[in-house]
Ligand SMILES: Nc1ncnc2c1ncn2[C@@H]1O[C@H](COP(=O)(O)OP(=O)(O)OP(=O)(O)O)[C@@H](O)[C@H]1O
């Protein structure tokens with residue numbers, strides 16, 4: 001098929017572009033080493049300490065009682081050190097004083113809401129101290145909520161619930177982060193964020209692939225050949241995606257063996273996430289080009305965007321935004337979704353969060369390609 | 382007719398680039414499209430291969446309308462663009478393979494055809510070198526190789542010899558003749574009239590978007606050439622010989638300047654022998670002699686009042 005032929009040569013040519021390969025692959029690999037080793041000793045514990053958590057339960061209904069019990073299971077206690085407090089304000093105060101790392105808060109209408117089939121949440125407030133610890137707390141809470149939801153469904157189906165006490169149920173331990181000995185060192189963290197950066201710079205490959213023939217004379221040859229324009233562009237798109245995926249694999253393999261970076265045991269998932277992000281990145285690069293219809297402009301825009309998105313999703317330095325709204329927004333940043341999904345995959349974290357990120361990335365990518373199709377008619381002929 | 386262009390009109394933002402052009406090209410011809418910069422040669426070619434939308438007229442290639450049979454027609458055309466159209470970061474072999482594949486060739490046949498094209502253009506030994514390291518002449522040759530991998534019936538060459546050394550140029554001109562002998566029809570544009578004169582079997586001259594003359598070399602020259610000018614350089618001066626020459630049938634004028642005699646005779650009047658006899662009968666010897674034949678340059682000059690390279 002001509003498409004694969006075009007894709008193949010697009011990829012070959014990308015890898016011959018030494019400057020771009022240095023920017024997209026060499027630099028991130030270097031940065032992983034520099035930032036990773038510089039921060040490693042100072043920043044990361046080698047084993048997971050018990051996480052201190054404040055717990056406020058204003059509800060005292062049936063379901064929140066179950067949660068009380070849940071927190072008292074030995075396996076949960078292995079991870080967290082729960083400190084019960086009277087009020088929400090007390091809990092927040094502890095966070096601000098850095099005495100605890102997170103606050104689990106159940107409002108007084110919690111059980112009532114569930115019985116009335118309204119939305120009910122167990123809220124987790126986090127301190128900016130330790131992202132990983134907070135994510136452990138979140139997954140513990142999430143695993144509980146999953147159990148409740150399952151039971152709700154079973155209850156509605158009139159199932160016999162008499163034996164469904166999670167207190168005795170060991171299977172919950174499948175869900176939260178099994179962090180024993182699996183703590184990311186700084187280098188592990190930066191390997192993932194730098195992978196995201198590396199792939200984000202791939203937008204430039206995409207933008208260039210679309211633009212090049214227009215400014216080179218090769219346009220005449222391609223246009224006068226019996227190959228439809230869309231075949232040419234699809235081939236280039238595929239070639240760009242393949243380039244990025246191959247770069248990701250090189251980065252992963254290199255850092256795994258040279259720096260002993262932990263990429264976890266679920267390699268297929270790591271590769272799937274990298275592919276998905278590569279498709280997103282390629283779409284983004286093409287979109288920037290078809291909207292601006294100018295390779296220079298789109299290049300500048302993509303450079304700035306890459307740096308900005310990397311920064312706010314904590315790619316260069318771990319940052320915590322105290323504004324909750326902003327935090328929520330950042331959760332929708334594609335880099336962040338990719339990183340979150342990767343961390344959850346590598347450290348056996350929340351399957352739910354991973355799924356949400358995957359869906360988020362797919363939705364954004366599909367939207368981007370729709371935009372490309374719309375603008376593309378005008379620019380790519 | 383392998384290609385027929387009828388009343389072609391092409392405008393760029395209101396400016397007319399091709400103005401009611403009619404061209405017919407027979408199978409087996411080396412068709413020359415001659416004209417100065419900006420005459421509209423490239424624009425005409427671009428409309429043939431469907432690169433530019435036309436504002437009027439009709440183009441029929443291989444007896445088919447380009448609009449309805451675009452892909453079919455394109456398969457049998459090879460284009461050598463005026464500006465070198467290659468991927469600089471690919472080797473000669475890869476470029477030829479890439480474009481050959483775009484024309485639908487594959488597998489063993491693609492391989493063989495690429496090899497053939499590279500041998501043909503004398504680049505086989507350099508096939509694994511990156512194009513960006515090629516000299517201008519080698520790039521020009523590869524530019525041709527990429528156009529002939531798929532054995533096109535019609536090869537369109539837009540100034541394929543611009544800016545190269547005489548050796549590469551000769552190589553290219555030779556290969557064009559060979560391609561023609563092997564059965565391809567050639568369209569060759571240039572503003573070097575010597576090249577067109579040497580190579581082409583039929584010539585169309587364009588200027589300001591219009592066809593201003595067409596025909597075989599001789600037909601075109603016939604347009605302007607009613608006279609021939611012959612110049613003799615003699616060993617001495619002899620004024621009586623001028624009178625003798627003037628009396629020869631067919632001679633219109635004869636002048637002497639120092640030891641040089643210029644004779645203007647009617648075209649094809651076969652006066653040369655008689656003039657030489659007249660000179661020999663004096664005590665002067667002929668040191669050299671030159672005959673000014675009409676050239677396409679002269680044709681263009683006569684038709685437009687300008688030279689081709691203005
Ligand atoms: N894309 C374009 N936009 C606007 N004007 C154009 C375009 N292409 C060609 N022209 C104009 O059309 C006219 C014919 O140009 P064309 O390139 O066909 O000439 P040419 O005979 O090939 O000249 P050359 O020997 O320099 O290659 C010129 O006046 C040129 O400025």
Ligand SMILES: [Mg+2]
Pocket residue numbers: 422423424463539
């Ligand atoms: Mg031209």
